[in-house]
Amino acid sequence: MEHIVIIGNGIAGVTAARHIRKLSDKKITIISAEADHFFSRTALMYVYMGHMRWRDIEPYEKGFWKKNRLELKKGLVKNVDTASKTLQFSEADSMNYDKLIIACGSVTNTFGWEGLDLNGVGGMVSKQDLEDIEKFAPNNKECPNAVIVGGGLIGVELAEMLRTRNIHVTMLVRENAFWTNALPAGEAEMLSRHIQSHGVHLRHETNLDKIIGDENGNVKGVILKEGQEEIPCKFVGITTGVKPNIQFLKDSGIDTDRGILVNRKLETNVEDVFAIGDCAQQRQTIGNRAPVEAVWYTGRMMGEALAQTICGKSFEYNPGHWFNSAKFFDIEYQTYGWVQPKDRRKDSEAQFHWKCTSDQRCITVSYHKETGEFLGINTFGIRMKHEVMDQWLNEKRSIDFVIENLKQANFDPEFYKKYESEILSEFKQNQPITT
Amino acid sequence: MSAIQRNMSLTGEPPKSINTLQKIATLIGLSGLVIILLAGFNLEFPNKPLWLWVALFAITAGIVLFAKGAYANKHEGIKNDGIWFKSITSRGYLAWVTGILLTSFYIVLYFFPQFLGLNEKGDNTGIISFFDPLSKMLSGNPASQWFVYGTLYTVAIFSFGIKFIWKYRNNRYEKIRTISVMFFQTAFAFLIPEFMARMNSDSFNLPYYDLKNIWPLNYYNFEQYRVDSFISSGDVGIGLLIFGVISIFVITPILTYKYGKRWYCSWVCGCGGLAETAGDSFRQLSDKSESAWKIERWVIHSVLVFVVVMTTAVISTYLGYDSEKYWLTKDIFLIGVAVFLTVLFAGIWFFKREELKKDARYGAIGYLVIILALMGMHFTTGKTLFLFEAETLRQSYGFLIGAIFSGVIGTGFYPIFGSRVWCRFGCPMAAVLGMQQRLFSKFRITTNGGQCISCGNCSTYCEMGIDVRAYAQKGENIVRSSCVGCGICSAVCPRGVLKLENGPLEGRIKGNDILLGNDVNLMEYVNN
Numbered sequence: 001m002e003h004i005v006i007i008g009n010g011i012a013g014v015t016a017a018r019h020i021r022k023l024s025d026k027k028i029t030i031i032s033a034e035a036d037h038f039f040s041r042t043a044l045m046y047v048y049m050g051h052m053r054w055r056d057i058e059p060y061e062k063g064f065w066k067k068n069r070l071e072l073k074k075g076l077v078k079n080v081d082t083a084s085k086t087l088q089f090s091e092a093d094s095m096n097y098d099k100l101i102i103a104c105g106s107v108t109n110t111f112g113w114e115g116l117d118l119n120g121v122g123g124m125v126s127k128q129d130l131e132d133i134e135k136f137a138p139n140n141k142e143c144p145n146a147v148i149v150g151g152g153l154i155g156v157e158l159a160e161m162l163r164t165r166n167i168h169v170t171m172l173v174r175e176n177a178f179w180t181n182a183l184p185a186g187e188a189e190m191l192s193r194h195i196q197s198h199g200v201h202l203r204h205e206t207n208l209d210k211i212i213g214d215e216n217g218n219v220k221g222v223i224l225k226e227g228q229e230e231i232p233c234k235f236v237g238i239t240t241g242v243k244p245n246i247q248f249l250k251d252s253g254i255d256t257d258r259g260i261l262v263n264r265k266l267e268t269n270v271e272d273v274f275a276i277g278d279c280a281q282q283r284q285t286i287g288n289r290a291p292v293e294a295v296w297y298t299g300r301m302m303g304e305a306l307a308q309t310i311c312g313k314s315f316e317y318n319p320g321h322w323f324n325s326a327k328f329f330d331i332e333y334q335t336y337g338w339v340q341p342k343d344r345r346k347d348s349e350a351q352f353h354w355k356c357t358s359d360q361r362c363i364t365v366s367y368h369k370e371t372g373e374f375l376g377i378n379t380f381g382i383r384m385k386h387e388v389m390d391q392w393l394n395e396k397r398s399i400d401f402v403i404e405n406l407k408q409a410n411f412d413p414e415f416y417k418k419y420e421s422e423i424l425s426e427f428k429q430n431q432p433i434t435t
Numbered sequence: 436m437s438a439i440q441r442n443m444s445l446t447g448e449p450p451k452s453i454n455t456l457q458k459i460a461t462l463i464g465l466s467g468l469v470i471i472l473l474a475g476f477n478l479e480f481p482n483k484p485l486w487l488w489v490a491l492f493a494i495t496a497g498i499v500l501f502a503k504g505a506y507a508n509k510h511e512g513i514k515n516d517g518i519w520f521k522s523i524t525s526r527g528y529l530a531w532v533t534g535i536l537l538t539s540f541y542i543v544l545y546f547f548p549q550f551l552g553l554n555e556k557g558d559n560t561g562i563i564s565f566f567d568p569l570s571k572m573l574s575g576n577p578a579s580q581w582f583v584y585g586t587l588y589t590v591a592i593f594s595f596g597i598k599f600i601w602k603y604r605n606n607r608y609e610k611i612r613t614i615s616v617m618f619f620q621t622a623f624a625f626l627i628p629e630f631m632a633r634m635n636s637d638s639f640n641l642p643y644y645d646l647k648n649i650w651p652l653n654y655y656n657f658e659q660y661r662v663d664s665f666i667s668s669g670d671v672g673i674g675l676l677i678f679g680v681i682s683i684f685v686i687t688p689i690l691t692y693k694y695g696k697r698w699y700c701s702w703v704c705g706c707g708g709l710a711e712t713a714g715d716s717f718r719q720l721s722d723k724s725e726s727a728w729k730i731e732r733w734v735i736h737s738v739l740v741f742v743v744v745m746t747t748a749v750i751s752t753y754l755g756y757d758s759e760k761y762w763l764t765k766d767i768f769l770i771g772v773a774v775f776l777t778v779l780f781a782g783i784w785f786f787k788r789e790e791l792k793k794d795a796r797y798g799a800i801g802y803l804v805i806i807l808a809l810m811g812m813h814f815t816t817g818k819t820l821f822l823f824e825a826e827t828l829r830q831s832y833g834f835l836i837g838a839i840f841s842g843v844i845g846t847g848f849y850p851i852f853g854s855r856v857w858c859r860f861g862c863p864m865a866a867v868l869g870m871q872q873r874l875f876s877k878f879r880i881t882t883n884g885g886q887c888i889s890c891g892n893c894s895t896y897c898e899m900g901i902d903v904r905a906y907a908q909k910g911e912n913i914v915r916s917s918c919v920g921c922g923i924c925s926a927v928c929p930r931g932v933l934k935l936e937n938g939p940l941e942g943r944i945k946g947n948d949i950l951l952g953n954d955v956n957l958m959e960y961v962n963n
């Protein structure tokens with residue numbers, strides 16, 4: 001029986017395993033060094049906040065793995081020998097495979113600052129990171145102040161976590177508003193205000209110089225590049241993005257760049273070795289997508305596609321329209337298609353922006369300046385229907401059509417106040433109608 | 436994580452700790468309870484009505500102030516910080532203490548009402564007589580243990596309702612639904628029956644009737660003493676009797692078809708009302724495992740069979756044999772019930788066999804066979820009905836289901852098993868509504884394309900123990916008979932994945948095992 005070995009029990013690896021099981025009887029082994037069972041990485045924050053217990057963020061009951069004959073192996077893969085098709089573990093044991101799926105995810109990306117190895121400095125990516133946060137920032141007595149470096153999705157989640165324990169949080173952001181490398185200015189500024197309203201000390205246009213510690217190797221503060229200002233703290237969260245976790249593949253002969261290089265079939269340069277999820281890097285970029293896409297959904301979709309290929313029906317990874325979502329404290333965010341921030345905006349892209357007077361809700365619709373074609377939408381505080389947005393993008397609808405029919409896409413709970421007519425009238429007033 | 440310690444919620448660090456206002460509120464609320472307790476020791480209060488009002492007001496104010504302390508200074512949004520750290524909400528020490536106190540209260544209420552001051556002969560004393568002023572004001576009669584219970588129940592729904600609204604003030608569905616529950620409890624369960632009692636005289640004698648309390652939840656509605664008093668009360672009484680019948684056979688099916696069982700379970704019902712308001716802090720304690728789901732299906736449908744058999748038996752005992760006297764004789768009634776059930780099951784079998792899962796199908800057949808066999812036995816052997824005395828059946832139902840299950844376990848164990856144990860495992864009304872919701876209703880929870888991140892908030896906070904995530908992460912609609920449509924899964928979802936909707940029957944239950952967002956051709960291939 002063919003033995004499929006998967007390194008990584010995250011969404012990518014587990015999705016591939018589930019679909020392979022559905023299609024075949026192959027022997028499947030899933031390896032992870034991090035946790036016994038698959039858990040939702042996106043839900044790590046809720047464990048620290050006390051919304052859920054660890055077992056609540058595991059999507060499958062314990063019996064699921066046995067029932068589906070998915071073998072689980074806890075261990076750290078140290079080396080991959082592609083010639084003999086063998087994995088070596090740090091515990092000195094090994095395992096053979098017929099086909100290898102690498103779905104080893106990401107680690108925190110740092111910029112080599114001084115003091116990264118001090119106690120109380122860490123990221124927010126893995127289960128071990130979470131345990132460290134619980135250890136070094138258990139409450140506001142032991143950790144009255146914390147500093148978060150980097151303002152992105154994970155940074156704001158970490159800020160929300162620490163705020164639930166009343167820990168004073170300073171967040172260092174290079175740009176002049178929150179997450180401007182992904183969001184248009186109007187949205188970024190609204191989020192900055194919201195984050196501040198939750199008691200986070202958001203320091204725009206501020207850069208970390210180094211982290212300083214005491215004689216016991218514990219962090220005691222950070223020094224900013226700006227004026228060498230010192231901010232005392234007991235915990236430093238590094239949330240300046242993630243990078244593929246590919247250290248252990250150095251000598252394997254598998255081609256890597258930032259991530260593991262794969263073609264559209266998710267094959268690496270070595271036969272019978274595939275890579276999916278956060279760790280994969282597309283040799284050939286797909287549309288506007290980044291070559292390394294570290295999001296939940298793409299990991300899942302790669303897993304779905306690869307399972308077919310492994311089971312004999314070859315499929316390329318061919319994702320549909322881009323979509324994503326997040327939540328910034330109390331404000332939910334969804335995006336469909338592409339709404340580019342200023343730096344990345346092409347000349348042909350125009351945007352219509354509406355913001356609610358509450359300062360808790362806004363939308364941005366992007367469209368082609370000449371043709372009026374709908375390119376994408378960001379919504380904050382209003383839920384949208386994925387299916388409808390996907391269809392409109394497929395049908396290349398015009399911006400006028402989208403704004404006029406926005407009601408159809410609304411996915412807010414029943415009885416919620418609707419803003420479509422307000423949006424429409426603002427659009428009619430302020431927007432030159434382009435067809 | 437192992438590092439987490441559960442402290443008593445009155446101490447510790449945020450988010451476990453409580454603020455000064457909450458401490459004062461706790462003091463005020465408890466003082467109200469202490470006053471009532473003192474009345475239980477027959478302490479003679481100088482001005483009883485005044486002290487009663489003080490006590491009830493203190494309890495209400497305590498709860499409302501506590502909510503103010505908890506939510507007023509926070510942003511609108513989800514308020515689940517520290518739920519699994521606080522002793523009271525995570526089966527810690529306080530939870531057990533509360534659970535034991537509540538259960539004891541129910542045991543006293545149902546089985547030892549003399550401790551509350553009930554006297555078989557003569558006037559009531561203690562806590563019951565403490566409530567006399569209010570009872571006299573409303574119905575003109577002295578209080579009973581049920582009046583005490585009803586008052587406290589209403590106070591609980593009302594004040595915890597305010598807390599709930601505060602907590603979910605970002606969500607209009609939750610606000611409106613809770614106002615509805617508070618209204619139905621105060622008006623229909625509490626005030627109207629008391630006013631009805633006021634109208635009673637020698638010739639006009641309506642039984643205590645909470646109009647929204649529908650058979651089979653109200654399992655005693657068609658017992659002889661009630662039917663007699665309905666009939667003896669002229670047109671109004673007959674009207675109410677007829678209303679009792681059409682509320683289960685006509686009104687319920689129509690509303691459930693249009694809106695799902697939520698119209699009743701989380702908008703109207705008193706049991707649901709208490710679970711949603713006072714029980715809200717315990718919703719996360721429901722068991723989500725598949726085995727719990729299995730047990731749920733067997734237990735709840737067994738209760739339904741029990742109540743059908745019991746009611747049929749009870750009604751048939753007071754119907755006569757002589758069709759000259761009254762057209763509805765015992766035999767006609769029994770045959771009627773048998774025909775009705777058979778037609779109902781045959782209809783479901785014929786039209787909806789696809790939707791019924793395997794064991795549901797076997798279960799349904801099994802139950803039908805049991806009921807019909809029991810009736811058959813009656814006709815062949817005559818005499819005692821269903822092998823048991825109807826009265827024995829009635830008493831054991833009242834004891835086991837009416838008292839132990841719905842009261843002692845259902846509410847007493849809120850802090851241990853979660854808030855909807857009765858609604859999920861025991862309530863025969865929920866079983867009827869649930870069957871219809873699953874098979875003939877426009878209601879469903881839709882999932883939003885491929886947006887689910889499998890975080891688990893929805894499943895954790897589903898009070899009915901539905902593993903909502905299992906559906907959402909597959910992009911499947913949630914069409915479950917137990918879903919009471921509380922809307923909390925949708926509220927707590929951080930990615931806007933879930934929406935409660937009434938829509939066309941077509942494609943309501945879809946089992947596509949792949950989500951939106953990927954290659955269209957791939958999805959098509961996988962689905963076929």
Ligand SMILES: Cc1cc2nc3c(=O)[nH]c(=O)nc-3n(C[C@H](O)[C@H](O)[C@H](O)COP(=O)(O)OP(=O)(O)OC[C@H]3O[C@@H](n4cnc5c(N)ncnc54)[C@H](O)[C@@H]3O)c2cc1C
Pocket residue numbers: 007008009010011012013031032033034035041042043044045075076077078103104105106124125126153154157245248276277278279293294295296297299324325326888
């Ligand atoms: C805090 C946080 C919040 C997020 N929120 C969102 C969100 O809201 N939406 C979204 O789309 N995405 C979000 N993401 C990103 C998303 O979680 C990731 O894209 C996704 O989990 C990646 O899945 P994966 O299967 O590729 O890898 P992972 O989930 O990282 O799994 C890889 C596994 O492989 C193991 N492993 C690696 N190397 C080895 C080895 N040598 N030996 C053994 N085991 C090994 C790792 O320990 C790990 O368990 C978030 C990420 C984080 C950290």
Ligand code: SF4
Pocket residue numbers: 880893896897898899900901903913917918919920921922923924925
């Ligand atoms: S599925 Fe959702 S709406 Fe239904 S009972 Fe559970 S939480 Fe409430």
Ligand code: SF4
Pocket residue numbers: 886887888889890891892893894903904907908927928929930931932933
């Ligand atoms: S809460 Fe929302 S995102 Fe989380 S598992 Fe449920 S449906 Fe998915």
